[in-house]
Amino acid sequence: MSDDRKCYYPLGNEAKDVPCSGDQYTSRCNMGDLCLSNGLCLNVAHQPYQLSRGSCTDQSWGTKCPQQCKDVNPHGGCSITNHFFRDDVIKYCCGTPIGNGTNTNTTVCPENKTDFFIDDAKPVLGHAMLANVTSLSVSSNNGSNGSVTSPCHETAVGTGVGVPLGVIALGPIAWAVYERVRANRLKSSAAVMSPNMGMGLPTAGSAPGYQGHTPPVELAQDRQVVEIMEREV
DSSP states (O other), X not given: OOOOOOEEOTTSOEEOOEESSSSSSOEEXXXXXXXXXXXXXXXXSSSSOEEEEOEXXXXXXXXXXXXXXXXXXXXXXXXXXXXXXXXXXXXXXXXXXXXXXXXXXXXXXXXXXXXXXOOOBOBOTTSGGGTTOOOEEEEOTTSOEEEEOOTTTTOOBOOSBTSSGGGGGSHHHHHHHHHHHHHHHHHHHHHHOOTTSTTOOOOOOOOTTTTTSOOOBOSOTTSOOOOOOOXXX
């Protein structure tokens, strides 16, 4: 069943996202993102994998909308990047951390913003990239099959780039994501093939996953993309 509710960025302009729950007021993410239970979005459809603040069904951007980075690039989405990760203490920035002046050994958040904590989260089944996934089937250690219908699958996902992104790449969710991405790529390749092109090469198009709406921004073009780190949970 389609959802015709409108979604908005913090400034009140409309976005082209999909809802992350059936609630009246809820966060919304791109179709190629994973909705997370903390209201944020995680792009795993293409590189670079990126945590972000998306849009919301509440035009006034109340408490049911994600509060992180709502004042940064308020007319669109905003990337959220790991800034500090030590001894299980993890902090994030809105945008990509930059060099701290002449001290090349440290970084700060753009525009002198303060880094912040993010609650652990779990992927939300039945919405956005996992729209067709409502339950998970897993195999136990003894080889028997079982069905898991809990969205959390007894595993909390520490969200964000540079933290345990590998957690969501485990088990049934990894398979669901893989199948969805593969299907989308096949459809995309078929759509751009031209009979007039001798080698049948695909034409250039927009980056997958954003589908025309304003993507999460990196706050400066010359800032180096922070490399994704993974650790076991």
